[in-house]
Amino acid sequence: MASYTPRVRKLYTLIFPLGDGRVLLGYKKRGFGRGKYNGFGGKVEPGETIAEGAIRELEEEAGIKAKDLPYHGILFLEATADPASPILEIHVFTSTSWTGEPMETEEMCPEWFSVPSNSADTSHPPIPFQTMWEETVEWLPILLGFYFPVSKGAEKIQMVHHASFKKGLNPQTGLQDIWHGMDENFIQWLGSDEADENGYPGRLENWTEEVKDRWIEERKKASFDA
Ligand SMILES: CNc1ncnc2c1ncn2[C@@H]1O[C@H](COP(=O)(O)OP(=O)(O)OP(=O)(O)O)[C@@H](O)[C@H]1O
Secondary structure: OOOOOOOOEEEEEEEEEEEOOEEEEEEEOOOOOOOOEEOEOOEOOOOOOHHHHHHHHHHHHHOOEEOOOOEEEEEEEEEOOOOOOOEEEEEEEEEOOEEOOOOOOOOEEEEEEEOOOOOOOOOOOEOOHHHEOOOHHHHHHHHHOOOOOOOOOOOOEEEEEEEEEEEEEOOOOOOEEEEEEEEEEEEEEOOOOOEOOOOOEOOHHHOOHHHHHHHHHHHHHHHHHO
16 A cells, blocks of 8 residues: 655745836845745744744845735645655745845845836846746746736635756856756646636636636736726
């Protein structure tokens, strides 16, 4: 009989500071994910809440102190090849208000990027998806609201990423690095099996091209009406 070992979960935070038509990302200078752009965050420490950990990490990494912290959901990262490895449970937030000015720290170099929208701030470059964790392109556009929305319940993303890693090119060092590439991987969206009142399926994976087109058209119309 197959035995099942419950996996340890490691709690992480991830914050995306937002301005008008722009998002602040950090270029990671060291540690896990170095050489990539990402939101700001890290491990939740014993004795602190997830929100406290998120605020602390943002201050340590970007030099700003969040005054608001909308919560958007959880990304679970499960390394399929190693059943003994912990599941990364990443709690994702945005922030629209803070004290201080973003500054370079030992860990991160913050930079603004343009968020595609009617009010896009095009004085900044587009989001560098090619230099981010590969699956970011699946969920960050949803979080930022420029692609199509999260399923029923609006803001909450629930996604499990089952991934196996392989060596990939670390853009910072130019070397092959075990944490920089993903091999076989698939994303499982968690949501409702039912469609919402507008007919949109609760799970993103059930969206057809027609549904996506309809959603984009409705959004365009709504932004003209606004
Ligand atoms: C693979 N797919 C992923 N996609 C998006 N984001 C990912 C991620 N995997 C990890 N992350 C984030 O990367 C940071 C690591 O943090 P990390 O530097 O290890 O933590 P912390 O600062 O506590 O470490 P040290 O103090 O250096 O030990 C942390 O924000 C975490 O949410």
